[in-house]
Amino acid sequence: MKNENLKKKLDFPVIIIPCVLVAALCILFFAFPAQSNAAFSVINPIFRDKLGLTYLVVNLGGFILAFYLAFSKFGNIKLGGKDEKPAHSFFSWGAMMFCCGLAGDIIFYSFTEWTNYVQEPFIQQLGNPYNFSNAYSMFFWSNYWLYLVISVCFAFMIFVRRRNRQKFSEVLRPLLKGQTDGIIGKVLDIFSIFVIVCAVTCSICFSLPVITTCLNQLIGVPNTAATTIIVIILVCVVYTVSVLRGIKGIDLLSKICVYVFLFLVGYIFIFGGETKYILESSFKQLGVLAQNLIFMFTDIDPTRQSTFVQDYCVFYDAFWLTWVITVPYFIAIISKGMTIKQVVLGGLLFAVPGGIISFLVIPNYAMAQQLLHGVDILGIYNSTGDVYSVISATISTLPLSKFVLAVVILSMVCFCATSFDSISLSCSYYSYKNIDRNDIPSKKVRFFWAIMLSLFPIALVSSHASYDNLQNVAVLAGFPAAILFTLSVIAFIKDARKYLKEPEQNNNTKDAS
Numbered sequence: 001m002k003n004e005n006l007k008k009k010l011d012f013p014v015i016i017i018p019c020v021l022v023a024a025l026c027i028l029f030f031a032f033p034a035q036s037n038a039a040f041s042v043i044n045p046i047f048r049d050k051l052g053l054t055y056l057v058v059n060l061g062g063f064i065l066a067f068y069l070a071f072s073k074f075g076n077i078k079l080g081g082k083d084e085k086p087a088h089s090f091f092s093w094g095a096m097m098f099c100c101g102l103a104g105d106i107i108f109y110s111f112t113e114w115t116n117y118v119q120e121p122f123i124q125q126l127g128n129p130y131n132f133s134n135a136y137s138m139f140f141w142s143n144y145w146l147y148l149v150i151s152v153c154f155a156f157m158i159f160v161r162r163r164n165r166q167k168f169s170e171v172l173r174p175l176l177k178g179q180t181d182g183i184i185g186k187v188l189d190i191f192s193i194f195v196i197v198c199a200v201t202c203s204i205c206f207s208l209p210v211i212t213t214c215l216n217q218l219i220g221v222p223n224t225a226a227t228t229i230i231v232i233i234l235v236c237v238v239y240t241v242s243v244l245r246g247i248k249g250i251d252l253l254s255k256i257c258v259y260v261f262l263f264l265v266g267y268i269f270i271f272g273g274e275t276k277y278i279l280e281s282s283f284k285q286l287g288v289l290a291q292n293l294i295f296m297f298t299d300i301d302p303t304r305q306s307t308f309v310q311d312y313c314v315f316y317d318a319f320w321l322t323w324v325i326t327v328p329y330f331i332a333i334i335s336k337g338m339t340i341k342q343v344v345l346g347g348l349l350f351a352v353p354g355g356i357i358s359f360l361v362i363p364n365y366a367m368a369q370q371l372l373h374g375v376d377i378l379g380i381y382n383s384t385g386d387v388y389s390v391i392s393a394t395i396s397t398l399p400l401s402k403f404v405l406a407v408v409i410l411s412m413v414c415f416c417a418t419s420f421d422s423i424s425l426s427c428s429y430y431s432y433k434n435i436d437r438n439d440i441p442s443k444k445v446r447f448f449w450a451i452m453l454s455l456f457p458i459a460l461v462s463s464h465a466s467y468d469n470l471q472n473v474a475v476l477a478g479f480p481a482a483i484l485f486t487l488s489v490i491a492f493i494k495d496a497r498k499y500l501k502e503p504e505q506n507n508n509t510k511d512a513s
Helices: 003-009 012-031 033-050 052-071 090-100 105-117 121-126 129-140 144-160 173-181 183-207 209-219 225-244 247-271 275-298 308-323 327-333 340-372 377-384 387-395 401-430 443-463 468-476 478-500 503-512
Strands: none
Touching: 012 033, 012 183, 012 443, 033 052, 033 308, 033 468, 052 144, 052 275, 052 308, 052 340, 052 478, 090 247, 090 327, 090 340, 090 401, 105 129, 105 183, 105 340, 105 377, 105 387, 105 401, 121 129, 129 275, 129 308, 129 340, 144 308, 144 327, 144 340, 144 478, 173 183, 173 478, 183 209, 183 308, 183 401, 183 443, 183 478, 209 225, 209 387, 209 401, 225 247, 225 401, 225 443, 247 275, 247 340, 247 401, 275 340, 308 468, 308 478, 327 401, 340 377, 340 387, 377 387, 387 401, 401 443, 468 478
């Protein structure tokens, strides 16, 4: 892209308005915390309770759609030219796809989530709470089908229809038609960037204290806001360097992230001394998951004797739908040359087992300490209310615990950096009025988003403001995101059916199969 024409090519309202809105919300939450909490105490029940069924239906629909797209006539559509080969090896593609949507959350929740679930009355009444706790964690963290379904819609738009207006609203053109270029399209694009910035800010603020906690245990660095800010800057430097190198940088960092992640999980599994317990518990928990999968998808408890579904199932569905705004776009741009079937099935085969492995090994190791060795991890959590103390307590029981702390820090940095470099790149594409599918955004634009995505977390940490309300905004955005998800799928199917009726395309899809 030529720098002298850059200003003319950028869509400044889509860049500026979302950032101003997020900044205004941060100031509002800081200045009026009590009033903000009161407002969300009214709004949250509406979305989680009154409209909770919507999230569950969309999640189940996404699961069914993923397999429908893979095994129907749409599965053979080549995302690119007839003779185009995949742009990346399966491992490179899988690593980038797996890392781009997890940030450091998978490590954080693998260590801590079970402590909440095993004490839930709803989980306890189902059976062994430790088995059902892990089964639900695996279920919640396997929802990659939502990403993959929308990534197919994006990839079809970019590489098959070859549209240069690469924004979320463009996916809806088959439905919105000319309104895509008007005020409706503009509002959708501003909304998409707004949600991205909110989600990234919350994810950084919740994940990075894991690093500061581990640094405190490792070398005695004070666990303060200043330390957290330094860590944010460090992660920002890593992912800024990566995103400035483009896809090659993201590819390299993603591979490093996968290797470090597998090493961490493998070390705990082999050297933690609980291999037999982990294997037997994992075998049982996979059975519990398989036996109760339909129940987990559809349980909502109309009598509200328990609010577990509203507190956790609806929350996680909203969480994944919020990230549907950005993660699928990145998956789409690295999927050039693949078929729709390869994207969907390849994504499920790479990402879902990755999440399941993490939630089988790390929580089961911690549970073994709780149940077999008298390490009262639950007691530590209940007495302190500090989830980060759970991580410290678990790691302290491992051989060479200082070494493990260092590996956890490296893994968290890699996961956060690989997520935010891909998101920075996606935001950079969204920032253009039009950009050719073979072009990459200017380094100036990529650098801007890399810095911008770190400034809001730094501001929140510096102000000592609560992250909860900004997280509430991001999660509430899951409801309109669910509507956009549904409309995007309808638009894609409508356009793809039209595409398949074009005479020359029938031969192309046969060749792809």
